[in-house]
Amino acid sequence: MAESSTTSPPPATKSWADQADEETIPSPSSTAETPTLNVDGLTIDEDKKSSAKFLDDPDDSNIQAVTSGDTPYTSAATFEELSLSAELLKGLYVEMKFQKPSKIQAVSLPMILNPPNRDLIAQAHNGSGKTTCFVLGMLSRVDPTLQAPQALCICPTRELAIQNIEVLRKMGKYTGISSECAVPMDRRDSIPISKRSPIMAQIVIGTPGTIKNLMTYKKLGVTKLKILVFDEADQMLAEDGFKDDSLRIMKEIEKLNSNCQVLLFSATFNDVVKSFVTRIVEKKEHNKLFVKKEELSLDAVKQYKVCVPDELAKIEVIKSYIFEIGENVGQTIIFVRTRNSAKMLHKALVDLGYEVTSIQGALEHDERDKIVKEFKDGLTQVLISTDVLARGFDQQQVNLVINYDLPLKYAAEYTRGRELEPDYEVYLHRVGRAGRFGRKGAVFNLICDERDERLMSKIENHFGTHVTEVRERSVEDYKAALKEAGLLI
DNA sequence: GCTGTGT
Known part of the structure; x- marks a missing residue:
């Protein structure tokens, strides 16, 4: 596909390229291939004039973006700019009661949704709307006519997996997209995994052990996967956390499917995990969004x-x-x-x-x-x-x-x-x-x-x-x- | 310490 087709419509707001002209942070990794852009101030102008603040838009977030390749990304001022289906937009407005993207959503969603759908490491403040980023990413990248797992999200606890699938079902209420929560069941009513039927749901959200098990028993097909999400990615890839499980799942998918986008989301990435996580996606062209650690502590x-x-x-x-x-x-x-x-x-x-x-x-x-x-x-x-x-x-x-x-x-x-x-x-x-x-x-x-x-x-x-x-x-x-x-x- | 399978 031609590179030109990856470009968004004429920018209604400042584009990434505009920002790059204004302020480029010097960085060792800042080469022609990986421009470093300071995207603070990406908020829309009307917003600054208005005294009304959107609750999901902490005003002091200073996100540092590093994009791979020369694909220009335009921050999305509205959900309409993201070419979402009418059913998904209805979910956002009617069910979720959202008005416009928060800052992390405005910046990350064009990267997630637009071809070439590069891998993304994204850090954003607690409570700034990260879940919406990857849930929307999963819902909009799924082909509704294909009944097979196309999106997979892995979380560190069953509580988080359950919470995420609830958000997904609410947001995707009008899309008809099917989903399954893959977390350990109660001993009483669990059937042996070898006897269960394979997962047909289009989106699967679960915990590492259950996902690994389903894959081992060939109950979770990965050949049609288009998007793989790690929520709380720093913990999922920490030595002390779920590194082994996560890497095994990632490698297994890579082996059978070379075309799967990987998204890593968390509010925290310590230096050790950060450098490891970066190495994981380094092979491919990818995008990064990071926040300075001083900016992370919630003033609220x-x-x-x-x-x-x-x-x-x-x-x-x-x-x-x-x-x-x-x-x-x-x-x-x-x-x-x-x-x-x-x-x-x-x-x-x-x-x-x-x-x-x-x-x-x-x-x-x-x-x-x-x-x-x-x-x-x-x-x-x-x-x-x-x-x-x-x-x-x-x-x-x-x-x-x-x-x-x-x-x-x-x-x-x-x-x-x-x-x-x-x-x-x-x-x-x-x-x-x-x-x-x-x-x-x-x-x-x-x-x-x-x-x-x-x-x-x-x-x-x-x-x-x-x-x-x-x-x-x-x-x-x-x-x-x-x-x-x-x-x- | 804490979290994450099922047999």
């Missing part, structure tokens, strides 16, 4: 720390202060480091008469589903969770996050005789559960010894932010904190 979420003498005092702080004031500010997630602390804290708070629920990976699958559903339906106000919900979990009513424990990095490279490091990525993802789509939010970090202090200050240094200390003397102090965060008047 106010961060606090509370210093207490011991573990018992943490429960006291939650009980006497946070629950006293938290009720009026929406839902709360309390993150803990271990399954056992989830259980213990749950019991302690229930014994004190509070209505809380908890979730962790050791629970039965249907129990996990039930607890998430109750929380999403607003039937429960406070949810205790391990990092099973740290990433991607989207519940817009969550305004308060409590870090009962700070997240730790356990990778061998960090633990060998070295001081413990915080897991910066997990911290950012946890905080990102509050303040969805630019809403206000607050996080309270419960600190109880010198180790915690060091972890906390490392986190502050890493993100270049100040975490204000709250003196645990009175409810008034906490109220003031929430007022400052914009959660109380």
Whole structure:
């Protein structure tokens, strides 16, 4: 196909080429083949004049784009510019109630949808609408007349896979496109994989183990796949994460299908994962969208720390202060480091008469589903969770996050005789559960010894932010904190 | 530590 056919209609907004003329970031990788473009300020002019802000468009996002080849990409100011089907547009407007693309959507969707449909690594802030990017990508690249798996998305947890398929079904409601969620089933009603029928659904979203299994048993054909998505891609490709599974799935698909577009999406890519991820797609021409790490910490979420003498005092702080004031500010997630602390804290708070629920990976699958559903339906106000919900979990009513424990990095490279490091990525993802789509939010970090202090200050240094200390003397102090965060008047 | 299969 001629290269000219890849060009979009006359640009209604500034094109990538225009931007390149204005400001080109010098970079070692910036060659003729890989122009580096600073796309900050890609927002449409009308937008800047208008005081009305779109909730899904955090205004300070500074996305750095590196495009491969000379294909010009024009940021999409409207969904109409993306040549989507009428059925898909109806889903976006009627079901999703979207008005226009958020910044990451405006920039990434033309790259995803337009030939030559290059591979893409995309980083964007928590709650900025990444899911819409790849869900829309999958829905619009599928041939509705072909009844076979054409799009595959792999996620780190069953909760995320379920959430993503729900978004996909809502957005694709009028398209008639079929989908299947491939996650582990309950032991009771699961049939042996060898006896199940092959997957016919056009879009499949699932977790690594189940996907790998389906492929091993030839129940998931990949020859018709046009698009392969890794959600939370940094975790999916981390040594400590799902690297082996992900690479095996990728290689298996490559072997049978040379024409499959790969999309890697996450809010975080640490340097180690970033260089590895880049090497994966380096063979082919690909596009990259990255955000500076200083730009990542959500300004919308106010961060606090509370210093207490011991573990018992943490429960006291939650009980006497946070629950006293938290009720009026929406839902709360309390993150803990271990399954056992989830259980213990749950019991302690229930014994004190509070209505809380908890979730962790050791629970039965249907129990996990039930607890998430109750929380999403607003039937429960406070949810205790391990990092099973740290990433991607989207519940817009969550305004308060409590870090009962700070997240730790356990990778061998960090633990060998070295001081413990915080897991910066997990911290950012946890905080990102509050303040969805630019809403206000607050996080309270419960600190109880010198180790915690060091972890906390490392986190502050890493993100270049100040975490204000709250003196645990009175409810008034906490109220003031929430007022400052914009959660109380 | 946490997450991710099914036999």
